[in-house]
Amino acid sequence: MTQTEFLHIVMPFKDKVFRLAKRLLVSREEAEDATQEVLLKLWKNKTKMQEYKNVEAFSMTMTKNFCLDKLKSKQAQNLKLVHSNYQDNNTSLQKQLEFSDSVDWVAKIMEDLPEQQKLVVQLRDIEQYDFDEIGKMLDMNNTAVRVALSRARKTIREKLTKTHNYGVR
Amino acid sequence: MVLDNIEELLEKYDNGETSLIEEQQLKNYFKQETVAPHLEMYKPMFAYFSVSQEEQFTKDVPLKTNKNNLYKWISVAAVAVLMLGFYFKSPLTSAEDLGTYDDPEMAYLEVKKSLEMISTQFNKGASSINYLAEVDNTTSLIFKK
Numbered sequence: 001m002t003q004t005e006f007l008h009i010v011m012p013f014k015d016k017v018f019r020l021a022k023r024l025l026v027s028r029e030e031a032e033d034a035t036q037e038v039l040l041k042l043w044k045n046k047t048k049m050q051e052y053k054n055v056e057a058f059s060m061t062m063t064k065n066f067c068l069d070k071l072k073s074k075q076a077q078n079l080k081l082v083h084s085n086y087q088d089n090n091t092s093l094q095k096q097l098e099f100s101d102s103v104d105w106v107a108k109i110m111e112d113l114p115e116q117q118k119l120v121v122q123l124r125d126i127e128q129y130d131f132d133e134i135g136k137m138l139d140m141n142n143t144a145v146r147v148a149l150s151r152a153r154k155t156i157r158e159k160l161t162k163t164h165n166y167g168v169r
Numbered sequence: 170m171v172l173d174n175i176e177e178l179l180e181k182y183d184n185g186e187t188s189l190i191e192e193q194q195l196k197n198y199f200k201q202e203t204v205a206p207h208l209e210m211y212k213p214m215f216a217y218f219s220v221s222q223e224e225q226f227t228k229d230v231p232l233k234t235n236k237n238n239l240y241k242w243i244s245v246a247a248v249a250v251l252m253l254g255f256y257f258k259s260p261l262t263s264a265e266d267l268g269t270y271d272d273p274e275m276a277y278l279e280v281k282k283s284l285e286m287i288s289t290q291f292n293k294g295a296s297s298i299n300y301l302a303e304v305d306n307t308t309s310l311i312f313k314k
Contacts, residue, residue, distance in 0.1 A: 003232055018226035032228045039230045102213035103220065110217075125218045128189055150185035156214055157183065164210040 001046045009049070010039060013056045016127050017063045023122040024067040026111060034070060038063050060137045064119060071115075102163070109159045117152035124149055172205055179211065 017038055022031035038059060042049065052058045110118060116138075123134045124145075134145050175198055181187045182195060198204065199215040270276040 006232070015225045019221065019224055022224070032226065035226050036228060036230055040232075043230075043232050103217045106213050106217035107221075125192070126222050128192070130189060146185040148185075150183060153183050153185065157210065160210040160214060 001049065006043060006046055006049075009055055010042065010059075013059060014039065016056075017059055019126065020060060020063050020119070020122055021067050023110070023118055023126075024064070024115065025070060030070070034063065034067055038066055054133075054136070057133055057137050060123070061139070064138065068115065102160070105160065105163055106156065109156050113152055113155060117148050117155070120145055120148045121152045121156075125153075175205075175208070179208070 014035065018031055018035040021034040021038075022028060025031050025034060041062065042055075042059060049055060110121065113121070119138055120134060123129050123137065124131075129137070131142050131145050134140075135142050138145070140148075175195070178187060178191055178195055182192065187195070195211075196215050196219060199208075199212050200219070204212055270279060
C-alpha cells in the first residue's frame, strides 16, 4: 500500500479520531499527539488493513483504548485544560456573549460526564454514527448504548436547565 | 415545524430513541434564532454539537516509508563489512611471527648456522671462478716484466 492510498483511506475519519481524542483528553495538544499515534499505528500495520472489515470503526476503537490508557497513566496528571473559541452567527452582542457562554457550559458539563457517556454522546450527537456502529466501536450492546446516551442527555439537559434558570427562578 | 412534534421528538431524544434523521430535525429546529422559551436550554446543547462537529485535525503525520530505511541499513552494513575487511587483513600481511628466539644461546647457534651456510655456499660459488687465474698465467707469459 502506498502513502497516497493510505491517506485516501485515513483522511475521511482523521478528524473524527481527533475529536474523539479531544473529548476524552480535553487538551488539544494531547489529542493531537494521540491522533498522530493512532494514525502511525495504522500506518505501521498497513499490511493488515485490508483484513479489517471496517477501518474507521477499528480506528475509533483504537483511539478510545489509547485515550483511556493515557488517562490511566501517570502522564495524565499533567493534563492541561484548553478551551477552543466557539463561533456562532448570532446577531446582538448581548445575545452572542450569553450564547457562547452557554455553549461553553455544555463543554464543561460534558467534561464532567463519566467516560462511557462522553464517548457515546461524542459518537452519536457529534459524529452521528448509528447505534450498531457505536456498539461495535465501544464493545457494548445496543441497549447499553441507548441507556448511556439517554442518561448523558438527561444530565446535560438538567444541568443546562439549572444554569439557564439561574437567578431567574 | 409544529411545536408538539418537536416536544415529542425531544422526549424521544432524551430517552435515546430517536433516529439520526429525527435528530437532524431537532438540530435544524434549534438552529433558528427564536425557539420556544421553555425549550431555550436545549439551544446551546445542539449548538455545541454542531460547533464541535467542525473541529479539524491540522497536525501533520510523519509517515515514513520502509523502503528508505532498507537502503539506509544496507549502506550501513556495507561500511561495516569494509571496515572489518581492513581490520582483519592488515595483521596477516605484517606477519607477527618473525622467527625470533627467546633464548640467546639458541639465537646464537641459529645465527652461526646460517652464517656457516652462507659461507659454504659462498665458497662453492667462489671455487667455480678459480680458473680465471689461468688468464693471469698466460698474460704474464706474454707481458714479461
